[in-house]
Amino acid sequence: MHCWRSVSRSESVKRRKYVLDSYAVLAYLQAERGGAKVKDLLKEAKASDVQILLSVINLGEVLYVIERKLGYETAMNTLKDILRLPIQVAEVPLERVLAAAHIKAQYAIAYADTFAVALAQELEATIVTADPEFKRVESLVDILWLLGKDG
Numbered sequence: 155m156h157c158w159r160s161v162s163r164s165e166s167v168k169r170r171k172y173v174l175d176s177y178a179v180l181a182y183l184q185a186e187r188g189g190a191k192v193k194d195l196l197k198e199a200k201a202s203d204v205q206i207l208l209s210v211i212n213l214g215e216v217l218y219v220i221e222r223k224l225g226y227e228t229a230m231n232t233l234k235d236i237l238r239l240p241i242q243v244a245e246v247p248l249e250r251v252l253a254a255a256h257i258k259a260q261y262a263i264a265y266a267d268t269f270a271v272a273l274a275q276e277l278e279a280t281i282v283t284a285d286p287e288f289k290r291v292e293s294l295v296d297i298l299w300l301l302g303k304d305g
Contacts, residue, residue: 169203169204169205170203170204170205170280171204171205171206171207171274171277171278171279171280172195172204172205172206172207172279172280172281172282172298173207173208173209173270173273173274173277173279173280173281173282174192174206174207174208174212174241174270174281174282174283175212175267175270175281175282175283175285175288176212176215176216176219176266177283177284177285177300178192178282178283178284178300179192179208179212179213179216179236180216180219180220181284181300182196183216183220183232183235183236187284187300187301188284188300188301189300191282191298191300192282192300195282196239196240196241199240199241200240205242205279206239206240206241206242207241207242207243207244207273207277207279208236208241208242208243208244209243209244209246209269209270209272209273210243210244210245210246211246211254211266211269212266212267212269212270213233213236213243214266215266216232216236217229217232217233220232244273246269250269250272250273250276253268253272253275253276254268254269254271254272255268257271257272257291257294261290261291261294262287262290263287263288263290263291264287267285267287267288270283271288271291271294271295274295274296275294275295279295279296280295280296280297280298281295281296281297281298282297282298282300283297283298283299283300284299284300284301
């Protein structure tokens, strides 16, 4: 099982890194458009030096969406499923909270999304998403668009 801890820059220097946003995780879990690309990245993570990360804030977003649609028990089963995947759940230290707050003050994107951006900036990772809001922060981070830039 993956642990809940801070991600240090030194442990992630050599690997290609991707940060999933909630859209990417939900697309994968619900076999929606774009989910196949996430599945491919997860296969790469198992087989190579690819590192997949998910902010605990974005994990919370995934879980509340699942609970709202399908109930608490399904959300808790989904959590177990996510924790079995080759995804490192990244805690949120104060420095990342401050970075996310700064991003939110500057850009019109959802607050939860700012945590994905801050994590990607910190680790020089690529965000994986199909959420068009991320177009607003393309100057800050690299983005792998699941459905193309225009969805």
